[in-house]
Amino acid sequence: xxxxxKLNIVPFVSVDSMMKLVLAIGVERFLTELAxxxxxxxxxxxxxxxxxxIASHSHDGVIELMPTSDGRLYGFKYVNGHPxxxxxxxxxxxxxGVLADVGSGYPMLLTExxxxxxxxxxxxxxxxxxxxxxxxxxxxAIIGNGAQSEFQAIAFKAxxxxxxxxxxxxxxxxxxxxxxxxxxxxxxxxxCSSGQEAxxxxxxITTVTADKQYATILTDNMVGSGVHINAVGGDCPGKTxxxxxxxxxxxxFVEFPPxxxxxGEIQQLDPDHPVIELWQVMAGKVAGRSSDKQITLxxxxxxxxxxxxxxxxxxxxxxxxGLYEELDLLADPDEPRxxxxxxxxxxxKEGVVA
Amino acid sequence: xxxxxKLNIVPFVSVDSMMKLVLAIGVERFLTELAxxxxxxxxxxxxxxxxxxIASHSHDGVIELMPTSDGRLYGFKYVNGHPxxxxxxxxxxxxxGVLADVGSGYPMLLTExxxxxxxxxxxxxxxxxxxxxxxxxxxxAIIGNGAQSEFQAIAFKAxxxxxxxxxxxxxxxxxxxxxxxxxxxxxxxxxCSSGQEAxxxxxxITTVTADKQYATILTDNMVGSGVHINAVGGDCPGKTxxxxxxxxxxxxFVEFPPxxxxxGEIQQLDPDHPVIELWQVMAGKVAGRSSDKQITLxxxxxxxxxxxxxxxxxxxxxxxxGLYEELDLLADPDEPRxxxxxxxxxxxKEGVVA
Numbered sequence: 001x002x003x004x005x006k007l008n009i010v011p012f013v014s015v016d017s018m019m020k021l022v023l024a025i026g027v028e029r030f031l032t033e034l035a036x037x038x039x040x041x042x043x044x045x046x047x048x049x050x051x052x053x054i055a056s057h058s059h060d061g062v063i064e065l066m067p068t069s070d071g072r073l074y075g076f077k078y079v080n081g082h083p084x085x086x087x088x089x090x091x092x093x094x095x096x097g098v099l100a101d102v103g104s105g106y107p108m109l110l111t112e113x114x115x116x117x118x119x120x121x122x123x124x125x126x127x128x129x130x131x132x133x134x135x136x137x138x139x140x141a142i143i144g145n146g147a148q149s150e151f152q153a154i155a156f157k158a159x160x161x162x163x164x165x166x167x168x169x170x171x172x173x174x175x176x177x178x179x180x181x182x183x184x185x186x187x188x189x190x191x192c193s194s195g196q197e198a199x200x201x202x203x204x205i206t207t208v209t210a211d212k213q214y215a216t217i218l219t220d221n222m223v224g225s226g227v228h229i230n231a232v233g234g235d236c237p238g239k240t241x242x243x244x245x246x247x248x249x250x251x252x253f254v255e256f257p258p259x260x261x262x263x264g265e266i267q268q269l270d271p272d273h274p275v276i277e278l279w280q281v282m283a284g285k286v287a288g289r290s291s292d293k294q295i296t297l298x299x300x301x302x303x304x305x306x307x308x309x310x311x312x313x314x315x316x317x318x319x320x321x322g323l324y325e326e327l328d329l330l331a332d333p334d335e336p337r338x339x340x341x342x343x344x345x346x347x348x349k350e351g352v353v354a
Numbered sequence: 355x356x357x358x359x360k361l362n363i364v365p366f367v368s369v370d371s372m373m374k375l376v377l378a379i380g381v382e383r384f385l386t387e388l389a390x391x392x393x394x395x396x397x398x399x400x401x402x403x404x405x406x407x408i409a410s411h412s413h414d415g416v417i418e419l420m421p422t423s424d425g426r427l428y429g430f431k432y433v434n435g436h437p438x439x440x441x442x443x444x445x446x447x448x449x450x451g452v453l454a455d456v457g458s459g460y461p462m463l464l465t466e467x468x469x470x471x472x473x474x475x476x477x478x479x480x481x482x483x484x485x486x487x488x489x490x491x492x493x494x495a496i497i498g499n500g501a502q503s504e505f506q507a508i509a510f511k512a513x514x515x516x517x518x519x520x521x522x523x524x525x526x527x528x529x530x531x532x533x534x535x536x537x538x539x540x541x542x543x544x545x546c547s548s549g550q551e552a553x554x555x556x557x558x559i560t561t562v563t564a565d566k567q568y569a570t571i572l573t574d575n576m577v578g579s580g581v582h583i584n585a586v587g588g589d590c591p592g593k594t595x596x597x598x599x600x601x602x603x604x605x606x607f608v609e610f611p612p613x614x615x616x617x618g619e620i621q622q623l624d625p626d627h628p629v630i631e632l633w634q635v636m637a638g639k640v641a642g643r644s645s646d647k648q649i650t651l652x653x654x655x656x657x658x659x660x661x662x663x664x665x666x667x668x669x670x671x672x673x674x675x676g677l678y679e680e681l682d683l684l685a686d687p688d689e690p691r692x693x694x695x696x697x698x699x700x701x702x703k704e705g706v707v708a
Contacts, residue, residue: 007444008369014682015362019700027697054408056423058456063428065419069410074417076432078452080459086691090361090458094684098432102412104444105434114685118693147687150694174691181694210691328368330448331468333501337440337528337564339472340504340535343381346373 011318012327013111021314021323022115028158031151035123035159037309042127045279047071048305052259060084062236068304074100075308077113081236083210092147092210093117099311109315110327113307120310121302122151124255125230126159129204131281131288132253132296133228137203138164143195143217144209144233145169145178152206152232153182160204164188168198196222207241208232220245225293232300234265242297244268250297253278253288255306264299275299362686365678367465367668375668375677376469382512385505389477389513391663396481399633401425402659406613414438416590422658428454429662431467435590437564445501446564447471453665463669464681467661474664475656476505478609479584480513483558485635485642486607486650487582491557492518497549497571498563498587499523499532506560506586507536514558518542522552550576561595562586574599579647586654588619596651598622604651607632607642609660618653629653 013021022030041048049069056063061082068075079095086092095113100106129137140162142149146169156162165187167175175191182189192198199205199222207217210233220243223229229250234240242265252275254260261271278298281288289296318324333342367375376384395402403423410417415436422429433449440446449467454460483491494516496503500523510516519541521529529545536543546552553559553576561571564587574597577583583604588594596619606629608614615625632652635642643650672678687696 012681015685016682016700018685019697020704022697023701023704023706049410051408054405054419054421056403056421056428056456058423058425060457061459063423063454063456063459065408065421065430067408067410067419069412069417071412074410076419078430078454078461080454082457082459085458088458090460091685091687091693094460096461096683100417100432100434102410102417103414103436104439104442105415105417105436106444106448107432107450112683112685115693115697146691147693177692177695181692181698327366328370329450329466331369331372331445331466333445337500338531338535339445339469339501341531343373343376343469344535346370347377350374350377352377 008328008330008332009326010107010329011109011324013314013324015112017323018112018115021317021321024321027154031119031123031155032158034119034310034313035127037313038124038306039127039282041305041309042279042282050256066304066307068308069102072102074102075311077307097307097311099315109311111314116310118148118151120306121148122155124306125152125232125300126155128253128278128298129156129160129228129230132298133160134203134226138162139202140204140206141166141198141202142206143168143198144207145174146210148208149178150181152208162204166190166192166198166202168192168195204228204230206230206232209241214240216243217241218246219243223295225295227295229297231265231297236263240265240268250295252297252299254299255303260299260301263301266299362682362684363680364461364464364683365672366681367678369466371677372466372469375671375675378675381508385473385477385509386512388473388664388667389481391667392478392660393481393636395659395663396633396636404610420658420661422662423456426456428456429665431661451661451665453669463665465668470664472502472505474660475502476509478660479506479586479654480509482607482632482652483510483514483582483584486652487514488557488580492516493556494558494560495520495552495556496560497522497552498561499528500564502562503532504535506562520544520546520552520556522546522549558582558584560584560586563595568594570597571595572600573597577649579649581649583651585619585651590617594619594622604649606651606653608653609655609657614653614655617655620653
């Protein structure tokens, strides 16, 4: 097949290929390299065409499209959020995404993004913590030990040096599973019986619970001075994890303010409450952590540029690993204006009249 | 493989499968059945979550996402428009789309939509003409004989009884190819040497040229009373085909006014110029054609509900035809909250440590 004849092909990374890709690269290295892509894109934040995600809400959940572009590449992610799904043996969140060439409009990559989103969320948290966590932090509490928890732990280990975990989940079996999954990876792990116990001695507190409701995973008295809070679970309207008083004591760092004010912990605050844009910290325009006493809060909701970075990273691994399939996605008639003729010729080949 | 084990699978209709599907059903029958789906969805227009397409513009073209939902199903199309592509042997427009279940957020179908968009555009024009073209119309001029022209001709034949075509294109070889592609399908075809000649005696005038510019494919003197104009080619800001005076003499029917005022022929008119919504005609709320002298104009730009109808139609053909592949798109851990464990187990199977 000549190159010209393959204009119809879009590389596709299936779930199976993504797992093989992560295993081939190694999850720690994958997270570290992905974090570098995310950081690189945050640093050139101003180049991006940014828009809040386009959401279609229904009784049971939401389906969202998250597009962005840096002017050369265009990416979007399809992602749903349906908390009731777990009761039916389905995932709460599934996702896939596409990277395309802005110059031709042709898609260049279609990939599963359920696993990839888990990885990019963790990598983003860890990159933020690199600028915001106390110097030399080694202990992290993880409250909520579901699908995201192991990825957070490994990303923090790889990127910030966290190696002691204090796990708490209202479902103790979730904590046990998390500890088991992380066994042998170099963590000292303590399973705790309350959130209060989990935060004891922790320099970083990660909240990553899943219920779609206003919750108070952390109360004000649980958060001592100097701590970095990585608030991951509050990520849609009506879903928060932190008591409002904690927010008032913290310096709050966000991805894209128009989106975070709707979806993040700061939906609890006045719409003009001051926040700091994470990209400005990474670009060296404003300080990250500036004192030992400061409470820093990364109000993570997940933004389209992070998915864009993840799509770029996966695209860049394809050639070396060969872990993709060729998808016949784009009609490519031998003569560009003759779409119908292509159909006729396909019919002639099979002896069928259109 | 059990049903539960196939939660990861999304049916995928490749370009090859789509061609086979159209050939298996027959292009006339495909267009007729698709038109019925489009009409059904226009009739329940008020149910749909409607939004203008989300466009990412660049120097060379545009990439758009077109989502919509009827509350039970959600669909979106990715489509680009890059006029310069033909010079590089690429398609101006390529597209693919996804249908998903609103209840779970899970995608149910991924399909090529370059061919499918050509079919739905033609089917929509023909459905509109069923309500707007003069009674007993048999002759249609087609000005612009590129990739969309044959589909328009066949849809009008199948749905409105057009069987005489008058073809004109600035590139005479395009008209010859269109005539050749339509040979033996029951049309009387005249190739014309000007737009003026093409419209002589035509009861329906279809304009479907491709240049991205303000053009005047039809001047006012070319349009006699009683004609139906099917204006397909003017479909983005800065791209129109009809002289403004024609619009002022016509009753103008549109898909979704907020989108058509930006993208359609009516971008030439005042923003409050009266237009009639096509769905209201199909739902019997307002009249379509009401006199023999009236000039009716369908200012077609293509709307998300038409893609939604097309996705529904293709989905409904899958089981009987088997013309799809199974795409491993959705991560489906044996235990919903244990995404990382799925990765570990995949590694264990291959003897790799995550």
